[in-house]
Amino acid sequence: MDSDLLIVGSGVAGLTAAIRARELGCKVLVVSKEYPTQAQTTMAQGGINAALDGDIEGHVADTLKAGGGLADPVMVERICSKGPELIAWLDRIGMPFSRIQDRIAQRSLGGASSPRACYAQDYTGLKLLQTLYDRARSVGVHFLPNHYLLNLIVEEGRVLGGTLLDLERGAVRQQLAKATILATGGFARIYGNASTNRYGVVGEGLGAALRAGARVSDLEFVQFHPTALAGSAILISEAARGAGGWLVNGEGERFVDELATRDQVARAIYQQLEEGQRVYLDIRHLGEDFIDTHLPQERRLALLHAGIDPVHELLPIRPAPHYTMGGIDVARDWTTSLEGLFAIGECANPKFHGANRLGGNSLLEGLVTGWEVAYEAAQCQEASPAIEYKQTVKDRAFLQKLFDIPATIDRFQRRSFLERVLYHNAGLVREEQALKGVLATIRQHQQELSLMGLRDRSWHYNTDLLHFLEYGNMLEVAEAAVVAMEQRKESRGAHYRQDYPETRKEFQGHLLLWKEEGVLHTQFRQREW
Amino acid sequence: MQVKIQIARYHPAQGRFLQVYEVDPDKTLLENLIAIKEGVDPTLTFPLGCRSGVCGSCGVRVNGRERLACTTKVADGDLIEPLTSLEPIRDLVVRPAVESLDRAKAWMLKPQEAAVDEEAIRQIEVQTGCILCQSCYSSCPVFQEDPDFLGPFALSRAYRYLVDRREGEKREHIEAVVDHGIWSCTLCGNCTQVCPMGIDPKGDILLLQSWATRFGYSNPNLGGFGSFGLEF
Ligand SMILES: Cc1cc2nc3c(=O)[nH]c(=O)nc-3n(C[C@H](O)[C@H](O)[C@H](O)COP(=O)(O)OP(=O)(O)OC[C@H]3O[C@@H](n4cnc5c(N)ncnc54)[C@H](O)[C@@H]3O)c2cc1C
Ligand code: SF4
Ligand code: SF4
Ligand code: FES
Numbered sequence: 001m002d003s004d005l006l007i008v009g010s011g012v013a014g015l016t017a018a019i020r021a022r023e024l025g026c027k028v029l030v031v032s033k034e035y036p037t038q039a040q041t042t043m044a045q046g047g048i049n050a051a052l053d054g055d056i057e058g059h060v061a062d063t064l065k066a067g068g069g070l071a072d073p074v075m076v077e078r079i080c081s082k083g084p085e086l087i088a089w090l091d092r093i094g095m096p097f098s099r100i101q102d103r104i105a106q107r108s109l110g111g112a113s114s115p116r117a118c119y120a121q122d123y124t125g126l127k128l129l130q131t132l133y134d135r136a137r138s139v140g141v142h143f144l145p146n147h148y149l150l151n152l153i154v155e156e157g158r159v160l161g162g163t164l165l166d167l168e169r170g171a172v173r174q175q176l177a178k179a180t181i182l183a184t185g186g187f188a189r190i191y192g193n194a195s196t197n198r199y200g201v202v203g204e205g206l207g208a209a210l211r212a213g214a215r216v217s218d219l220e221f222v223q224f225h226p227t228a229l230a231g232s233a234i235l236i237s238e239a240a241r242g243a244g245g246w247l248v249n250g251e252g253e254r255f256v257d258e259l260a261t262r263d264q265v266a267r268a269i270y271q272q273l274e275e276g277q278r279v280y281l282d283i284r285h286l287g288e289d290f291i292d293t294h295l296p297q298e299r300r301l302a303l304l305h306a307g308i309d310p311v312h313e314l315l316p317i318r319p320a321p322h323y324t325m326g327g328i329d330v331a332r333d334w335t336t337s338l339e340g341l342f343a344i345g346e347c348a349n350p351k352f353h354g355a356n357r358l359g360g361n362s363l364l365e366g367l368v369t370g371w372e373v374a375y376e377a378a379q380c381q382e383a384s385p386a387i388e389y390k391q392t393v394k395d396r397a398f399l400q401k402l403f404d405i406p407a408t409i410d411r412f413q414r415r416s417f418l419e420r421v422l423y424h425n426a427g428l429v430r431e432e433q434a435l436k437g438v439l440a441t442i443r444q445h446q447q448e449l450s451l452m453g454l455r456d457r458s459w460h461y462n463t464d465l466l467h468f469l470e471y472g473n474m475l476e477v478a479e480a481a482v483v484a485m486e487q488r489k490e491s492r493g494a495h496y497r498q499d500y501p502e503t504r505k506e507f508q509g510h511l512l513l514w515k516e517e518g519v520l521h522t523q524f525r526q527r528e529w
Numbered sequence: 530m531q532v533k534i535q536i537a538r539y540h541p542a543q544g545r546f547l548q549v550y551e552v553d554p555d556k557t558l559l560e561n562l563i564a565i566k567e568g569v570d571p572t573l574t575f576p577l578g579c580r581s582g583v584c585g586s587c588g589v590r591v592n593g594r595e596r597l598a599c600t601t602k603v604a605d606g607d608l609i610e611p612l613t614s615l616e617p618i619r620d621l622v623v624r625p626a627v628e629s630l631d632r633a634k635a636w637m638l639k640p641q642e643a644a645v646d647e648e649a650i651r652q653i654e655v656q657t658g659c660i661l662c663q664s665c666y667s668s669c670p671v672f673q674e675d676p677d678f679l680g681p682f683a684l685s686r687a688y689r690y691l692v693d694r695r696e697g698e699k700r701e702h703i704e705a706v707v708d709h710g711i712w713s714c715t716l717c718g719n720c721t722q723v724c725p726m727g728i729d730p731k732g733d734i735l736l737l738q739s740w741a742t743r744f745g746y747s748n749p750n751l752g753g754f755g756s757f758g759l760e761f
Binding site for chain 1: 541542557566567568575577578584585586600618619622625627630631634635637640644646647649650653654657658659661686690695696
C-alpha cells in the first residue's frame, strides 16, 4: 500500500495525527499490532485536561510545578494553550463528554489547582478513542492492524519507513513513506503484572528508535499511580480521590493529602506498606448514587477483580507502575534527531511532563502532539525509491533465523523474574547497588535470548513469536531506562533515590541516550531555560 | 483446586479440534488462557489486551454464549469457542467485522453547532460505551442468511450519530442503514442480551426503523402492505 505518511500506533496520539494529516490532504496509513480501538488509550478513565475557563496560566503553572524543573515552559505553554480548542474540536466530532447543564463537566485530579479534567463518565479514553476512530474512518484514513513494527528503515540518517511483520502470515514487508510518525505508547508494562498497563505495552517504538540511532531522554522517570488494586494492579482512577475519596491505613487514619501529586502520594503509601500497614481507598461516604453515576467502572472493576464492593467496603490498594514520562527526544520544533521521523504521545518526550505527569495531561499531550506534528509531517514531500532496502532483507533473515534457535530456556519464566526484579529494584525507591544488579540481570537475559527461542513453530498468527519480539524489545528499553536511573544521582519528581534523597542543581537537565553500533551512549544536557 | 475446560481450536493447516486443559476456577478465563500459554501449551492462541473489559479484544463464547474472557470466571466442563460469523484466524482469534461501520456510515456526517446538555448526552451515553468486542455480531442469527447484514453494533452506532444533537445530516444516516440493515433484523434480542456494556442494539434498531418510516421508507418485508399505497 502506497502512503505519504506512516503512523505506527492507533491510540489518541496516532489517530489524532492521522485525522489531521488526512484532512491536510495526505494519504495516511495507521499500523497497529492489534485492532485500532484496542490501544491502551481505551483504558484512560479520569479525564483529559484543558483550561476551558481560560486560565491557561493556571494549567501551565500546575504542570510546571509537578514537572520538577524538567518540564519545558515553552512546550507546556504551547500544549496547554491548545487544549481548549482541541476539546471543542472533539466535541464537534461527537465526543460524548459528560455535562453539567450544557457545559462540558470537569473534575479535579491530583496536583491541579482547579477542576480541569474533561471526562466521559469514567470511560474517557474508551469514548475518546472510539470517537477518533469513527472520525478517522470517515475521512479515509487507512488501517493496517495485526502488523508489528520491527525496525525503522534508515538510509543516510533519514527514516524512509519501517519494516513490518504481518502477524497473520508471518511475513516481513517494508512500508515506505515520506514521513514516519511513532505513536507507539509507553513502556510501563515492563514491570509485568505489577503495572496498570495493558499487556504488551513495553515500548517497542522506543526500542525501534533506539536501534535506528535516535536520541531518547528522561527514561528514568516512571510514574507510579498511587491507587491500583492490591492484587491485580487494576487501576482505580484518581477521579475517586478527586471526588473526595480518602486514603486510610489499617488503623483507619488518613496519612497524606489525597490530592497531592502522584509521586508524593505513591511514596506516602509505599512508606505505610513498608511499615507493615495495609492501605485502603475509602469512597463509602460518597454514596451509592454518586458512585454509580460518576464512577461506575471503578465499582465494576473492584467487584470483579477484588471481590469488593467499594460502596460498602474498604478497597485495598498499592502503588503501581503506570506511565513513562520519558521517550523519544522531541525538540521544540517537533523534530526528533532523525530526519523524516516524528514521535507523539506517550512514546515521545517533548518535555511536557518533566519529571512527573499530572493526571489528565497525557491524553492532552497525545491529542496536541498528534495534531501539531501532522502539520510538520505533511510537509515532508520527498518520496524514496521503491527498492528493497537493507533493513528489510536483514529483518527477513532475522525472522527465519528465529525459527532455528533453540528454546532451552523458558522465556516466560525469565520474563516474570525480570519483571519482579524491576519492580523491587528499579521501581518507586531506587539505590545504586540494586540498580547495578538489575542491569546485570538484564544483560544476562540479553545474552540468553538466543536460547529462548520459539516453542510455537507455526508461521500463522504466532503469538509466541510476538512475545519473543516484545521481550527482546523490553530488554532493550529496560536496559536504557535502568542506565538512566543509575546515572541520575539525585531525587526529582518520580525518580527517587534512597542514596541521594535530595534534588541537586547539577542534575537540572535531561539525560539523553542513544545507540551507536549497538552500544548505548549517554550524555547529560542542562535544560535550555 | 483445578477444573477442566475444553477449548475449540483452529489452525488453517490442522483444521478444527477440541482440547482439554486444566484451569483455576478462581481466576478469570483470560488469566487462565495466559497461564496455559506460558506454562502448558505455547501454541494456544487468543486475543488479549486491557484485562479490564474496556478494549474489546477478548470476546469468546463460553458454552455457546458470548463473553469477555477478561471479565468471566471459568467452571468445570466449560466449552470455550471463538466468536461465530467472523472469519477465523487461529484458535480463539477472529477478524472483527469493523468494515460494517463504513457501510453503515457510523460517524458524524455534518457537525453543526448545537447546545448539548446533560439530557443530550444521556441519550447516547450507553451506545458510546461500545468497545467493538463483536459479541453482538457473533450472537446474531441473521448472518446465517445474509452475510452482508450490517449487524447490531454498526446499526447501534449509526443510531447514536443520527440522534446526536451535533449531527446536521439525518437523511444520509437513514439511507446508509436500509440495505442489509434495519429491516433484516428479526428483533430476536440476542445482541442486547450478550452486550457486556449494557447496550441495546435491538432497541436502537427499532428506533432506527421508526426514523426510517418518518423519512418515507417502509419495511420491505411487509410487502407494501404498510401504507396500502396511500399518502398519509
Ligand atoms: C489504566 C490507565 C488509565 C489512564 N488514565 C488516564 C487519564 O485518565 N488521563 C490521561 O490523560 N491519561 C491516562 N492514562 C495514560 C494514557 O492513557 C496514555 O498515556 C495514552 O493513552 C497513551 O496514548 P498513545 O496514543 O501515546 O499510545 P497508546 O494508546 O498506548 O497506543 C499505542 C499504539 O501503538 C501500537 N504499537 C505499539 N508497539 C507497536 C509495534 N511494535 N508495532 C505496531 N504497533 C505498535 C499499539 O498497537 C497501539 O495502537 C491512563 C493509562 C492507563 C494505563
Ligand atoms: S435483535 Fe436483530 S441485530 Fe440483534 S441479534 Fe437479533 S437479529 Fe441480530
Ligand atoms: S454493542 Fe456491545 S456487544 Fe456489540 S460490539 Fe459493542 S460492546 Fe460489544
Ligand atoms: S482484554 Fe480488553 S476487554 Fe478483555
